[in-house]
Each structure stands twice: as structure tokens, then as C-alpha cells.
Amino acid sequence: MSSTLSSTLPVLVDPPVDHHDVVAWLASLDGPTWIELSGIDDQRCRVITTLLHGNEPSGLLALHRWLAERPRPQTRLAVLVANVEAALASPVLTRRIAPAGRDLNRCFRPPWADASGVLAQAIARDIVARCPECVIDVHNTSGDGPAFAVATHRDPHVEALASHFCDRLIVTDFRLGSLMELPFTHPFPPGCPVFTLECGGAMQPASVEVAIEAYRQLAEWQDVTGLEADPALEVLVHPLRVELAPGASLDYARTPQPGMDVTLWSRIDACNQGVTMPNVCLGWLGRRGLTTLQARDARGEDRIRQLLCERGGGLYPRHPLRLFMATTHVEIARSDCLFYAVPADEAHGVTDF
Incomplete structure (x- = not known):
């Protein structure tokens, strides 16, 4: 089913999960795809992106499992399953980038001449078009370890959101062309928190639990701007x-x-x-x-x-x-x-x- 929202990438609205196997479900998608869930208040939207790296599957696994619960979010919730080509390249869910591609999470700045850059531009346009209340980019760490969040600057809204998912926030001044840098180059709503959630290692079962809790809480909160940060959150900068x-x-x-x-x-x-x-x-x-x-x-x-x-x-x-x-x-x-x-x-x- 297609959405009426103008979108560069394909959109599935309130889709059924027809495949018990997550790889079969992933293969049924038409490349990078928005999974959009109708909300009680459909005038507002929150965004989650996942699978920018094909070997970081916890966000995908959590999404597949969570959709089977038939959730009804407080607001419209748009979830992007991004790098389907890389994830399906053999052996599945082991390749960071698509064959002959670039690291997609380094492509949200010029040059945009190749397929990876074009995809990054399309993702950026679609996120901006949704006027999101928040954007969370879900990843796995490249080694085993606890979950943590990464942001580009100190922001009380980011700290409040992140502290509900993990115990540590990294604030980095590196500019590498990652998705969380989009507010520096695109017209985002004022105060919209944007950050990366590193759920832990790809092979750690706890990583899927971190991701699924992010989906659930983002769907259930009535107001993401009124949250207070857990004072136990550890913030490491630069x-x-x-x-x-x-x-x-x-x-x-x-x-x-x-x-x-x-x-x-x-x-x-x-x-x-x-x-x-x-x-x-x-x-x-x-x-x-x-x-x-x-x-x-x-x-x-x-x-x-x-x-x-x-x-x-x-x-x-x-x-x-x-x-x-x-x-x-x-x-x-x-x-x-x-x-x-x-x-x-x-x-x-x-x-x-």
C-alpha cells in the first residue's frame, strides 16, 4: 500500500508482516523503504532510520518483531529500512556497504554523484518532508559493548531522549557526512532532536532489546519535548x-x-x-x-x-x-x-x- 505523503522513496503504510523470516521480509521490500504507521495524532510525525549499514541488523530485527504486535503510535511513526541492497548481499546481514557502493552513513554531504550519494539525498529530502518531532538513527556498534548514543552538540532534548535508551551520550565535533549531521545542512524544525543510537554489538541479543524499546517508547510517548533527562546519563564530549x-x-x-x-x-x-x-x-x-x-x-x-x-x-x-x-x-x-x-x-x- 502506498502513502499519500510525497516521498522520494517507496512507502508502506501500516503493512502486515507476511513473512515470519526477517530476511524473507527484507527481500520483499522494494529496496530502501519507509514503513509508516498511522498515529492517533496523524498531524505529527517521528522518524527512526535503521540499516544504514547492512551488517547492523538489530534495528531491522526489532522492527520486524515489533510490527507483529500491531502497534498504534501516539503520532505517525516513519521507519526507514535503508540499505537493503547491502543487507541482502551474500552472506546476508554481514556487509556494511552495498557492492561497489560507499559507506551510506558518510554520504550525507557532497559529493552525491554516485548511487550512495543519490540515496542519501533522497533520505534527507524524505526526512525533511515529514517535519519530524525527532529523528533517531539506529545502529550496531562495530564491536561488542553496551548501548550508547551519539550527537553533534549538547542539547537537553537529545539528552532527555537518549537517557531513556542508554546510559552514555557521546557528543562529537567530527563532521563525517553522517545522517545525524543533517540539521546543519537542511531545514529541520526548530528544536528537533537528532541523534544516533548505537544499540550494542550486532551479535548481542540485548542489542535487539534496546532497539525494540526505542520503537515502543517513541510510539507510546505523547510528548517527546517534555521528557526529563535521567541524571545518571554520562556525557562524554569531543x-x-x-x-x-x-x-x-x-x-x-x-x-x-x-x-x-x-x-x-x-x-x-x-x-x-x-x-x-x-x-x-x-x-x-x-x-x-x-x-x-x-x-x-x-x-x-x-x-x-x-x-x-x-x-x-x-x-x-x-x-x-x-x-x-x-x-x-x-x-x-x-x-x-x-x-x-x-x-x-x-x-x-x-x-x-
Whole structure:
């Protein structure tokens, strides 16, 4: 069934879930598709996007399960299932980007000449056309770990919403072309909170529960602007992206690998929880040492030596750190980053680098 709302991408309004198997249901969609649920108040709309990365399925799994409950939201609720092509590429639900495509969550800024850029433009137009009260972009982390939210600036509305889904909010000043940056380039309603919800690792059952709770609460709340933030929410600001230097080699193992510039501990994603102390070995460096890593801030300054150090060939935090998005996937680490980090400040719950 098509919606009367003007939309660039296909729309299904109040669709039945005809497939018990989520992959069969995904394959029945005509590419990127809006799943739109009628609300008690249809003049207002809230937006959730999911599956921008084909290997981050928790938002999709939660949506499939939640739709079977036949929910009736307080407002119109529009859910975008975005990167269907990447998700269906064999082996299913394992490929971050579509074949011959780009990372869709880096395409919400120019250039838009290729298929990924065209799709990002279409998504942006459709979100703006809905005049949303809020926009939540649902993802999985690239390694195992707890759920957290990411925003582009401090905003009490974002903090209030995020604190109902997770215990930590990351405020980043990096501009990478992600969906949550759209309010900087498009006419969004004033005060509309936009943020990313990282539900945890793709293989963690708890990640689906985080996502389904986001659907339920966003559907059930009568007013998203009157929510109060949980005072226990931890806010970390201005994280650094730890990346490989150009041309550096990488592996994951329990011991240093011969010929590798960087060998990260094979379970470094365990550091996504809590504080990582300076005595924790994150991995090992080759003969070129720290020159094979970089941690540039939003101004382009390399801060790697303020963040990490080498001791006896091992890679260690220079001081207590909170790590997140630490991955054990070599290709993701090479193409994106190894992890993000901020200095820990448990006394205040807010850290600024």
C-alpha cells in the first residue's frame, strides 16, 4: 500500500508482516523503504532510520518483531529500512556497504554523484518532508559493548531522549557526512532532536532489546519535548578517532604478529565497557612505533601521543580512558577507525578533551 505523503522513496503504510523470516521480509521490500504507521495524532510525525549499514541488523530485527504486535503510535511513526541492497548481499546481514557502493552513513554531504550519494539525498529530502518531532538513527556498534548514543552538540532534548535508551551520550565535533549531521545542512524544525543510537554489538541479543524499546517508547510517548533527562546519563564530549596512519598494516591477535605495524589485542572490544587503565595492554607496535597510528581532533591536530604511549613494544593508554566503538573487524578498522577514546573523569561524568 502506498502513502499519500510525497516521498522520494517507496512507502508502506501500516503493512502486515507476511513473512515470519526477517530476511524473507527484507527481500520483499522494494529496496530502501519507509514503513509508516498511522498515529492517533496523524498531524505529527517521528522518524527512526535503521540499516544504514547492512551488517547492523538489530534495528531491522526489532522492527520486524515489533510490527507483529500491531502497534498504534501516539503520532505517525516513519521507519526507514535503508540499505537493503547491502543487507541482502551474500552472506546476508554481514556487509556494511552495498557492492561497489560507499559507506551510506558518510554520504550525507557532497559529493552525491554516485548511487550512495543519490540515496542519501533522497533520505534527507524524505526526512525533511515529514517535519519530524525527532529523528533517531539506529545502529550496531562495530564491536561488542553496551548501548550508547551519539550527537553533534549538547542539547537537553537529545539528552532527555537518549537517557531513556542508554546510559552514555557521546557528543562529537567530527563532521563525517553522517545522517545525524543533517540539521546543519537542511531545514529541520526548530528544536528537533537528532541523534544516533548505537544499540550494542550486532551479535548481542540485548542489542535487539534496546532497539525494540526505542520503537515502543517513541510510539507510546505523547510528548517527546517534555521528557526529563535521567541524571545518571554520562556525557562524554569531543572524542578522538584513533586510526591507522596511511599505509600502515594491522592485525588482531593475542601476541604481536611479525611484520605488522600494529597488532591489536583480539578482544579489544572488551574495553568498550568501563574505564581502561594505563596498565592495560591494547596491543603491540612494530618497529615504526606510534607513527603508524594517528588520533586527529576535529581541527586536524594529531593527539596520538597525548592519548597513547608505547612501553616495551606494547601499546598502552597514557592515562585512564573510556574507549568505545573498538572493533575486532580488520576491514572496518582499516576503512573507518580502530576506536574512539576520551579521557575518563568519573567524578563528574562529563569529559572534555
